[in-house]
Amino acid sequence: MAFLVGVHFALDLRVLGFAPNIPVHLITRFYPLMRVSFVVALVSGLMLLLAYPAKGLTNAVFYLKMLLIAAAFVVGKVLTNKVQLQTDITTRDKLLALLSIGIWVSVIVAGRFLAYTYTILLTTDFY
Amino acid sequence: MEEALFSFSQNTGIYTIMGSRWGWPIVESLHFFGLCLLIGTVGLFDLRMLGFVRAIPLSAMHKLVPIGVAGYCLNVITGIMFFTSAPDQYLYNPAFQTKMLFMLGAGINVVFFYSVCFRQVKHLGANVQVNTQARVMAGISLLCWLGVISAGRLITFYRPPQFWCFWCG
Numbered sequence: 064m065a066f067l068v069g070v071h072f073a074l075d076l077r078v079l080g081f082a083p084n085i086p087v088h089l090i091t092r093f094y095p096l097m098r099v100s101f102v103v104a105l106v107s108g109l110m111l112l113l114a115y116p117a118k119g120l121t122n123a124v125f126y127l128k129m130l131l132i133a134a135a136f137v138v139g140k141v142l143t144n145k146v147q148l149q150t151d152i153t154t155r156d157k158l159l160a161l162l163s164i165g166i167w168v169s170v171i172v173a174g175r176f177l178a179y180t181y182t183i184l185l186t187t188d189f190y
Numbered sequence: 191m192e193e194a195l196f197s198f199s200q201n202t203g204i205y206t207i208m209g210s211r212w213g214w215p216i217v218e219s220l221h222f223f224g225l226c227l228l229i230g231t232v233g234l235f236d237l238r239m240l241g242f243v244r245a246i247p248l249s250a251m252h253k254l255v256p257i258g259v260a261g262y263c264l265n266v267i268t269g270i271m272f273f274t275s276a277p278d279q280y281l282y283n284p285a286f287q288t289k290m291l292f293m294l295g296a297g298i299n300v301v302f303f304y305s306v307c308f309r310q311v312k313h314l315g316a317n318v319q320v321n322t323q324a325r326v327m328a329g330i331s332l333l334c335w336l337g338v339i340s341a342g343r344l345i346t347f348y349r350p351p352q353f354w355c356f357w358c359g
Contacts, residue, residue, distance in 0.1 A: 064222070064226070065225055065226055065228075065229035065230075065233070065336075065339055066229060066230075066233065068226040068230065069226050069227070069228075069229040069230025069231070069233055069234070070230060070234065071230070072226055072227060072230040072231075073230045073231060073234050073254060076230075076231075076254060076257060077254075081253065081254060081257060082250055082251070082253030082254045083253075084247060084249065084250030084253060085246055085247075085250040085251060085253070085254075086245070086246065086250075089243060089245050089246045090246075092242075092243040092245065092246075093234060093237070093242075093243060096237070096242075167226075168219075168223055171219055171222045171223060171226070172215075172216075172219040175215050175218050175219045175222065176215050176219075178215075179212075179215050
């Protein structure tokens with residue numbers, strides 16, 4: 064999570080204007096690290112889900128988190144395409160970067176709140 | 191010492207915040223946000239020093255580090271909120287003690303880096319390989335922060351009194 068969201072934060076912060084000496088398109092060189100971190104998070108998340116499937120799959124916050132991650136990917140792809148064109152960064156890009164930070168923070172919050180908002184623990188609790 | 195920490199949290203209202211319905215998860219989320227800021231900036235700076243993505247000038251990469259420091263300060267504040275609300279759960283927790291050891295290591299490394307190495311590397315540009323001393327410090331820094339994260343995640347699984355640290359009284 065730290066490297067996945069961290070690299071994305073670095074991109075967003077650079078688009079927002081911090082550290083202007085960094086060539087924007089070069090931050091995408093850190094993407095392999097981000098992708099590996101995503102795979103690690105995906106695998107560990109699947110293992111966590113397999114341990115307590117009923118607890119996760121009956122929790123609305125879990126589906127919200129998955130939707131937010133999909134949204135974050137979409138925004139990230141749009142930002143990456145723009146950044147690799149190496150043209151000037153417009154206000155629209157800065158708003159997208161801000162939105163991206165907001166979505167990833169929401170993903171983190173949703174992930175943390177998963178543990179506190181479940182209704183059933185085991186499948187046998189259905190009966 | 192426990193009583194002093196605990197009364198601090200109660201006198202400042204921290205205990206009421208952490209005991210409310212959503213207080214603890216919200217503070218935890220802030221703690222994670224701070225750690226992402228820290229790793230995304232300081233971690234990437236360490237990776238750049240280790241030699242990855244050499245096209246980015248080192249001095250430019252360092253401009254992001256103050257944001258990492260802000261994330262670290264956020265984590266210190268939220269960490270104090272956790273620690274003072276349940277001091278016995280942390281003081282005798284071997285995972286928490288390991289985390290503090292890693293933070294001490296990272297802190298010593300930071301002090302050494304900025305007093306010894308930084309002058310030589312801060313003006314370096316793109317496509318330059320830094321000297322071995324700086325690279326070793328970058329590697330130690332990265333390992334220490336990843337150790338902090340891992341030990342921090344394990345805190346909840348080594349809670350006293352089941353996992354009383356064996357070197358405690």
